[in-house]
Amino acid sequence: MVLLDTPVRLGVQVRPQHVTYPQIRDAVLWLEDFGVDIAFNWDHFYPLSGDPDGAHFESWTMLGAWAEQTERIEFGALVNCNSYRNADLQADMARTVDHISAKGGATGRFIFGTGSGWFEKDYLEYGYEFGTAGSRLDDLAEGLRRVEARWQVLNPAPTRKIPVMIGGAGEQKTLRLVARHADIWHSFVKPDAVTSKLEILEQWAEKEERDLSNLTVSNEIGARGVAEVDALYDAGVRLFTLGLDGPDWNFDAVKQWVAWRDAKNAA
Template identity: 75%
Template structure:
C-alpha cells in the first residue's frame, strides 16, 4: 500500500432523517473546513433510528454536490451494483466527473459493492439473490463499466478512482485486486496484515501490483479512539471515513478527526 501517501478524511453524510437543505449545507461546510471527501450511501431507507424516516436517493444527491462544490472529492460509500445497469452506472459516473471538473479534472470517486440491505431489494423490486450471486454480478459489471468509460464521448476527465467495499477473501478481494484503486472495509488493525497478504496473493494471480491500492477504513462502526485509529494507520490505512447522520449533522467529531489527520500529515 502507498504508505507515504497522506492521510485523507472522508465524511459520510448519511441522507437520512433530514431535510435536503441540511444535507446540502453540511457538505458546503465540510468543504469549507477542509475535509478531503464527502460521501453519502446508496440505500432507499434509513439504516438507523426510525426505519421509515426521511431519506433521499444517493446518485441524485451526487449531481447536486458535483455542481455546488469546488474542491472536495465526493462519491457514494458505496453504491449497490444491483440497483443500476452497469453501462448506465459508467455513464452516470462519467457525467458526474465532468460536472465536477469545472475547467480541471473531475472529483468523483466511484464507490461500489455487491449490496446487502434486503429491504431495499424487496421494496424496489430487485432480486435479492445470495451473497454469491450478488458478488458474481459485481465481478461482471466492473469490466463493462471500464469498457463503457473507454467508449463514451467525451470520456472521463481522469481515470475515475474505483473504490470497492468488502473483505471476503475468496471473491471480494479478488475483485479488489483486479479493479480497485481504493479498498474499503471495517477490518480491525490486528486482522489487516492477513487481509493485505490475501490481497497481494490475488494481485499476483491476476497480474496486478496492488501496492498502490489505498486502504480505507471506518471510524464509526465501533467506538474508535485515537489509539485504535493509530493502529489502523500503522497497519496501512490511509483513508479514514466518519459517518454523520441527520437531522443535525454534528460536525464536532469532524473537526477532532481533522486535527488528528493534520498531525499525521505533519
Template identity: 70%
Template sequence: MLTDTPVRLGIQLRPQHVGYADIRGAVSRLEDMGVDILFNWDHFFPLSGDANGTHFESWTMLAAWAEQTERVEFGSLVNCNSYRNPDLQADMARTIDHISAKGGAAGRFILGTGAGWFRRDYEEYGYEFGTPGTRLNDLADGLARISARWDELNPAPTRRIPVLIGGKGEQKTLRLVARHADYWHSFVTAEEMPHKLSVIERWAEREGRDTSTLILSNELHQRGEDVADDLFDAGVRLFTLSFPGPDYDYDLVRSWLAWRDARNGTA
C-alpha cells in the same frame, strides 16, 4: 500498498432522517472545513431509526454535490451494483465526473461500489435479491462492463475515475479489490490487516496486477484516536467518519481534522 500518500478524512453524510437543506448545508460547511472526501450511501430506506423515515436517493444527490462543491472529492460509500445497469452506471459516473470538473481541473468523483445486501431495497424496488455469491458475481461482471464502457464514452471521463470497493470476503470480494480497486474500504482491525493484505497480494499475483498504489480505507465511527493510530501503522490512509444529522457534530470533525493534520505534519 500505498503508504506514502497523505492521510485523508472522508465524511459519510447519512441521507436519512434529515431534510435536503440540512444535507446541502453540511456539504458546504464540511468542504469549507477542509474535509477531503464526502460520501453518502446507496439505499432507498433508512438503515437505523424509523424504518419509514425521511430518506434520499444516492446518485441524484451526488450529481448535486458535483455542481455545489469546488474542491472536495465525493462518492457513495458504497453504490449498490444491483440497482442500475452497469453501462448506465458508467455513463452516470462519467457525467458526474464532468459536472465536478471546474477551473480546468479534472473531475472529483470516486466510484465506491459493492454487491449490495439490504433486502428491503431489493424487495420494495423489484430487484432480485439472490444470494451473496450471485450478487458478487454480478458485481464482477458489472465492474468489467463499467471499465469497458468508460473506454467507449464520448466524451471520455476527465480522469481515470478511481474505484473504491468495500468488503473483506477473501474468495470473491478481495479478488475484485485486487483486480479493480484504487481504494479498499473495510472495517477490519489493525490486527486483521496483514492477513487481509496478504490475501489481496496473492489475488493480485493471479490477476497480474500491481497493487502497490492501493489505498487502504477504514472507518472511524465510534472509534478513538488509539484505534486510528493503530490503523495508520497498519497502512490505512483514508479514514471515514459516519456523520448523522440533523444535529451534526462539527466539533468531532474538527478533532479528526486536527488528528489528520498532525499525522501529515501540517498541524
C-alpha cells in the same frame, strides 16, 4: 504493497436519512470549507437506523447536485449498489457526474465507490432480485468489467481515470475484485485483520498480474478511539471515514479527526 508515505485523507459520510435536503447540502458545504477531503453518501432507499420509514433521499441524484454545488472536495457513494442499475448506465452516470464536478479546467472529483449490495428491504420494496451473497458478488464482478469497458468508449471520456473504491473484506471473491479493479479498498476490519487481508490481496494481485503499490487502504473510524485509529494507520490505512447523522451533525468530531489527520501528515 501499501505506500506508507501516502498522505492521510478524511472522508465523511453524510447519511441521507431523517433530514431535509437543504440540511444535507449545508453539511457538505461545511465539510468542504473546513477541509475534509471526501464527502460520501450511501446508496439505499430507506433509513438504516431510526424510523425505518423515515425521510430518506436517493444517492445518485444527490451526487449530481454535489458535483455542481462544491468546488474542491472529492465525493461519491460509500458505496453504490451494483444491483440497482444497469452497469453500463452506472458508467455513464459516473462519467457525467465526473464532468459536472470539473471546475475551472481541473479534472473531475468523483470517486466510484461500489459494492454488491446487502440491505434486503431495498431489493424487496423496489423489485430487485435479492439472490444470495455469492450471486450478488458474481454480478458485481460482471458489472465492474462492463463499467470499465464502457468508460473506454464513452464520448466524451471521463476527465480522469475515475478512482474505483470497492467495499468488503471477503477473501475468496471481494478481495480478488479489489486486486483486479480497485484504487481504494474499504473495509471495517480491525487493525490486525488489515495486515492479514493485505497478505491475501497480494496473493490475488499476483494471480491478476497487477501491481497494487498505489492501492489506498480505507477504513471506518466509527466509535473507535485514537489508539485504535492509530493502529489502523500503522497497519497501512490512509483513508479514514467518519459517518454523520443529522440534523444535529457532529462537526466537533470532524474537527477532531481533521486535526488528527493534519498531525499525521505533518509528522
